[in-house]
Amino acid sequence: MNVWALIAGAIARQGSCAMVSVIRTEGSAPREAGARMVVSAEGFHGTIGGGALEWKALAAAQGLLGKPRQVKLMHQSLGPDLGQCCGGRVSLAIESFDAAYLPEVEANAAREALGSFVLAGRIPGIDAVEQFGACHRQVLVFGAGHVGRALILALASLPFDVIWADPRRESFPAAMPQNVSGFAGHPLEVVASARPGALAFIMTHSHALDLELAAAALRNPAIAEVGVIGSATKRARFERRLREAGVDPARINAMICPIGMGGIRSKLPAAIAISVAGQVIALDEALSAPACQGMVQRGIVG
Structure with a gap:
């Protein structure tokens, strides 16, 4: 505001x-x-x-x-x-x-x-x-499928600068929330231009593209957290491929996959999106620097 x-x-x-x-x-x-x-x-x-x-x-x-x-x-x-x-x-x-x-x-x-x-x-x-x-954290959302669209709506009223990337221009809706910018080029360009402290959540139409984006995001020190949609099986496969590609093991271990907060079993896109939005809020609060606080009190005079 x-x-x-x-x-x-x-x-x-x-x-x-x-x-x-x-x-x-x-x-x-x-x-x-x-x-x-x-x-x-x-x-x-x-x-x-x-x-x-x-x-x-x-x-x-x-x-x-x-x-x-x-x-x-x-x-x-x-x-x-x-x-x-x-x-x-x-x-x-x-x-x-x-x-x-x-x-x-x-x-x-x-x-x-x-x-x-x-x-x-x-x-x-x-x-x-x-x-x-x-003083808003940048959130990078990769993928304009059902879950991606639902996540964009869940983030629409939250104080984040959202970049929504998908190479399929026709996948984007005609109108987007005010805090969202669409990007229809190669998503790797969004990874490369991420602001310090950015959060990346990957949920594209292609597992191969997910892996490519995950590797690039984990290699980019500006991106604080990387999340990938999927299962425990997908995580195991990605971990092996990322290690083979020479990605830092500490960054691989910190990768969030599956994404979302625990305790929600529903597979509805809107339910997954709410779970992921809650995770975004929790990560933002854990990472926020004092400069992003609304007021730093030094004591009331008088």
Whole structure:
């Protein structure tokens, strides 16, 4: 969610806007530090976790609409204060923005459009480093068959930059999700251009192509994890062929095959896709660097 673009648009249309940011959590909380909502007279975008906390924050943000720039801090014990079962504590910053603040908002929106950036000490009284803009892991999906199509739909609403590769141009649908780019050339080109930390999931129409892609992906140090659709038998065959091809044994051992999270027996493409999407989320969280966190809290002042 590009928060500064949303704020700029709301100010341009209505003259004011508000933003709710989670600035600190203690114990169990519905969202992490850095979660945000943008609130305007038209409604709101984003979530800080729902429930009574979100409704109270929305009411406070709506109360600041139409007012000059100001910041309200809210500290809530989720159990005693709000009756939520989480049991933790959450600190929020609720900010209002008006037309006088528009140049700074537009400058931040321009930086946001170019990618990830950080701001330190932006909120008065809050000692924190905030990350804005896209900081999304690249997910490479090879194959536009039934499972590939289902996986693309499962990833559509998740914060990943997805490259969907298949040499059969006619296999792609007419429209794709906003976070997906289709590639109809040779899939090895996608492997070669992978960004550092990319995840590769291979499920093409051809076992020979799967093996070729797996070998190339495992040899590319930029690709953090490589998954291949298949069975234990396919894995054993691929392991032997990859060793014969001179692929690093440690990388072969780390290859994910079969793909997907355990405990799901269904072979329906949509079920497999949900299982793999869950695995993508788990891998992303395990690999994420601190620079990709929404807010690094250094302590609240005052």
